[in-house]
Amino acid sequence: MRGITPAMKAQAPREPPQTEAAPPQPGTDETAQIEAGGLQGDMGWGPGWSVLTQATFIEQFHYAFPSAYEGQNSFGSEAEAEHTFSFSLFLGRRLWEGGELFFDPEFFQGYGLSRTLGIAGFPNGEAVKAGFANLHYNTSRLFIREAFGFGGGKETLEADPRQFAGEEDVDRLVLSVGKFSANDFFDDNDYSHDPRTQFMNWALWESAAWDYPADIVGFSDGAVAEWNTRSSTWHYGIFMEPTESNGAREDYHLGKAHGQILQFDRRYIVGGRSGTTRWFAYWNQAHMGSYAVAAQQQDPEDIILTRSYRSKVGLGSSWNQELTESIGAFLRASWDDGRTESFTFTEVDRSVAGGLSIAGKSWRRPADTAGIAAVVNGLSANQRHYLEEGGTGLILGDGALSYSPEEILEAYYEFRPWHGLEFGPDFQYVRNPGYNSVRGPVSVYAVRAHVEF
Numbered sequence: 443m444r445g446i447t448p449a450m451k452a453q454a455p456r457e458p459p460q461t462e463a464a465p466p467q468p469g470t471d472e473t474a475q476i477e478a479g480g481l482q483g484d485m486g487w488g489p490g491w492s493v494l495t496q497a498t499f500i501e502q503f504h505y506a507f508p509s510a511y512e513g514q515n516s517f518g519s520e521a522e523a524e525h526t527f528s529f530s531l532f533l534g535r536r537l538w539e540g541g542e543l544f545f546d547p548e549f550f551q552g553y554g555l556s557r558t559l560g561i562a563g564f565p566n567g568e569a570v571k572a573g574f575a576n577l578h579y580n581t582s583r584l585f586i587r588e589a590f591g592f593g594g595g596k597e598t599l600e601a602d603p604r605q606f607a608g609e610e611d612v613d614r615l616v617l618s619v620g621k622f623s624a625n626d627f628f629d630d631n632d633y634s635h636d637p638r639t640q641f642m643n644w645a646l647w648e649s650a651a652w653d654y655p656a657d658i659v660g661f662s663d664g665a666v667a668e669w670n671t672r673s674s675t676w677h678y679g680i681f682m683e684p685t686e687s688n689g690a691r692e693d694y695h696l697g698k699a700h701g702q703i704l705q706f707d708r709r710y711i712v713g714g715r716s717g718t719t720r721w722f723a724y725w726n727q728a729h730m731g732s733y734a735v736a737a738q739q740q741d742p743e744d745i746i747l748t749r750s751y752r753s754k755v756g757l758g759s760s761w762n763q764e765l766t767e768s769i770g771a772f773l774r775a776s777w778d779d780g781r782t783e784s785f786t787f788t789e790v791d792r793s794v795a796g797g798l799s800i801a802g803k804s805w806r807r808p809a810d811t812a813g814i815a816a817v818v819n820g821l822s823a824n825q826r827h828y829l830e831e832g833g834t835g836l837i838l839g840d841g842a843l844s845y846s847p848e849e850i851l852e853a854y855y856e857f858r859p860w861h862g863l864e865f866g867p868d869f870q871y872v873r874n875p876g877y878n879s880v881r882g883p884v885s886v887y888a889v890r891a892h893v894e895f
Contacts, residue, residue, distance in 0.1 A: 492534030492544075494603055495895055498638045500568050501525045502555055502888040510880035513841030515834050517560025517875045517884065526552035526568040528638075530582070532603035540590065544604055544620075546583035550574055550659065555886070559837050561875045562789045562819050563645030563850045565886045567637025570659045571688050571837065582661050585620025594672060616668045624654040624681050627666045628705050628722060632762040633772040633799035634815065638892050642868055643852050645817040646797065649758040650790035651776035653726060655681035655701035658690045662701075677705040683728040686749075687785045687836055693729065698751040701726040717763035726754045730782040733824035736833065743833040745783045754782045768801040772815075780822020784836045792820040797852075809858040819848040821877055829877070838876045846879035848872070854890075865891040 502524055509519035529549045536542050554569025587604070591611030601607035604618075604626060618627070625635075629649050634641045641647050648654075655662045664681030682692040683699045693699035705722035730752045731745035739747065756778030764770050773796040780791035797815020802808055821829070829835070830843040854868040868888040875882045 490536040492532070492536075492601065492603075492606055494532040495530065496532070496638070496893065497527070497529045498568060498890070498892045499525065499527050500566055500642070500888055500890045502566055502886055504555065504884050504886045507882055507884040509882070510844075511841060512881075513832075513834070513839050515559045515837060515839035515876075516556070516841075516881070518556045519881070519884075522555055524553045524555050524569075526550070526554065526566060526573075528568055529577075530603075532583075534603075534606060536606060537586075540588055542587045542606055544583055544585055544587065546581070546603065548580050548582045549577045550580060551577045560840075561872055562838060562848050562877065563643050563650060563793075563817055563872070564788065564837070565643055565850075565852075565870045565872070566888070567642045567644055567647050572658045572690075580659055580661075581621065582659075583620070583622045583626075585618055585622050588617045590615045590617075612670070612672050614670050616666075616670065618666045618668075619664075621661060621663050623661050624656065624664065624679060624701070624703070627668070627677055627679055628652075628654070628703055629758060629760055629774075630707075630720065631760050631772050631774065632718070633770045633813070634774075634795075634797065638890075639856060639864055640799070640811075641797065641813055641815055641852055641854065642888065642890070643815075643817065643850055643870060644788055645790060645793055645819055645850065646774075646795050646815050646852060648787070649722075649760065649774050649776035650788060650793035650795075650817070650819055651756055651778045652703075652722070652724060652758050653701075653754060653756070653778060653785050653787045654703075654724075655683050655726065655728075656786045657684050657692065658688055663692060673709050675707040677703075677707070677722075679703050683726065684786065685729065687730070687783060695751070699728050701728075712763075715764040715766075717761070720760040722758050724756050724758075726785070727751065728754075728785055730754065730785050732782055733822075733828045734781065736828055737824070737831070741831055743828055743831050745828065745833060745835065752782050754785070755779050768803045770799045772797055772799070774817075778822075780825050784825070787836075789821065789825065789835050789838045790819045791822040791825060794818050807857075811856045811858070812854070814851075814853045816849070816851045819850075819877075821845070826877070840876055840878050840881065843877060844879045845877050846874040848874050848877050856890075862894045863892075865889070 506521045533545045553573030558569045592613040594613030596609045637647050662681040666679040669676045681701045685691045685693045703724040707720045709718045731748040735748040736743045736745050758776035762772040795817035800812045802810030851871045855866040856864045857866050870886040873883045
C-alpha cells in the first residue's frame with residue numbers, strides 16, 4: 443500500500459485551454475512532479491525515456507499503554523519501535539505517439555508496529571502486511587499507457603512516475619493495462635494520498651472502506667479506462683483479486699473473482715480557488731467468508747471455514763479545496779455493506795476523515811508542509827459481532843471486543859531544505875485501537891525521511 447502521484451491529477455483551469463500548468467496548490471507534491479519532469483530527457487538514456495528514483499525511511503515507536511487483554515491480532519501494549527524502508531526506480535519508455543511503457547522495480551524492508559496488526563486505521567502507510575527482515579524485491583508496476591486525443595484544446599501534463607510530461611488533448615481517452623495499484627488511479631486527493639510525503643495513516647491517505655483489489659503488498663493486474671474533459675474525468679477499472687484474504691497469488695477464476703470501480707471527478711473554481719469532488723462505487727467478487735455464516739459456527743468463530751465466491755459493494759467520496767494560497771482542506775467518506783470479510787485492505791466498513799494541509803509560506807518556509815487530520819472508523823453489525831465472539835480477521839482480533847468507533851488524530855511536519863529531500867516528525871493519537879474501548883489510547887511517534895532524484 444504505497445502512494446504515488448496520481449497519473450490523472452488534472453487541475454481545473456483558471457483560463458481557457460492553454461499550455462501552462464495550473465499553479466501549485468498548498469501542501470501538494472507538485473515539487474516532486476516537477477523534479478520528475480527534469481529527469482525526463484536525455485540523461486544518456488535518450489529523449490524517449492523517463493527516470494525517477496525515490497527512497498523513504500520511517501521510524502515509528504510507541505510507549506506502553508493500558509490494555510485489559512490482548513489477542514492474536516492485537517496491537518501490542520508494550521513499548522515498541524519498528525522501521526520501514528522502500529526504494530523505487532520508476533522507468534518509462536515512450537513507445538510511439540500516445541503510447542508509453544512503465545516499469546517500477548521496488549525494494550521493501552522492515553515491519554509495521556506489532557507486525558501491522560491491531561489498528562484498522564494503521565499508522566504507517568509504508569508498512570505492508572507482510573514485513574521483510576531483509577530487502578525484498580517486488581515488480582510493483584509494469585503496464586502500458588495509451589492516450590487517444592479528441593480535441594478540446596491542449597493542456598500540459600506534468601511528469602510523474604506514471605506519465606510523461608508534455609501536451610495532450612484536453613478531451614482524451616486514456617487506457618492503462620498491466621500491473622499497478624488500484625489506488626494509483628482512484629480515490630485521489632491533492633492533500634492526502636501519498637504516505638511517503640503526506641499523511642501516513644491508512645484511513646487518511648485512502649478511503650478506508652474501499653477494500654481495493656490487491657495482493658499482499660498492495661498491487662494487482664488490471665485495466666483502467668479514463669475519459670477526461672476540461673472540468674471532469676470518468677474512471678473505470680477492473681482488477682484481479684487474490685486467491686485468499688491478504689494473499690500473494692491472484693485468482694484466475696476471472697468470472698468469479700475480480701474487483702470493479704467507477705469514479706467521477708468534478709473540478710471547479712470558487713472565488714479564484716480550485717477544488718475537486720470525487721464520487722465512486724465499487725463491486726468486488728472474491729472467495730470471501732461471510733460473517734453471518736460464521737456466526738452460526740461454534741466458538742471461536744473462524745471466517746476461513748465459510749469462504750465461497752461472494753460479492754461486496756461500497757461507496758465513497760473525496761473532496762479537496764484550496765482555501766487560501768497556503769491552506770488546503772480535504773474530506774473523505776466511505777461505506778461498504780459489511781457482509782463479507784475484509785479481504786485485501788483493512789477492517790473498516792464506515793469511515794469519515796478530514797483535515798488541513800498548510801504550506802509554510804506564513805513562517806517563511808514556503809517549501810515546507812504541515813498537516814493535521816482526524817478520522818473515525820466503524821464496523822458493520824455483522825463484523826462487530828464476529829470480533830466480539832473472538833474471531834480474527836485481516837489485521838484485527840483481540841479475542842473479545844468492547845466495541846467503540848476507532849478515532850485517530852494525525853499531525854505531521856515536512857521540512858524541505860532543498861528540492862528532492864523531505865524529512866520531519868509525525869504524531870498519531872489512536873483512541874479505541876481495533877474498535878476496543880478497553881484498550882488504549884495509544885500515541886504513535888514517527889520520524890520520516892524521503893528523497894527523490
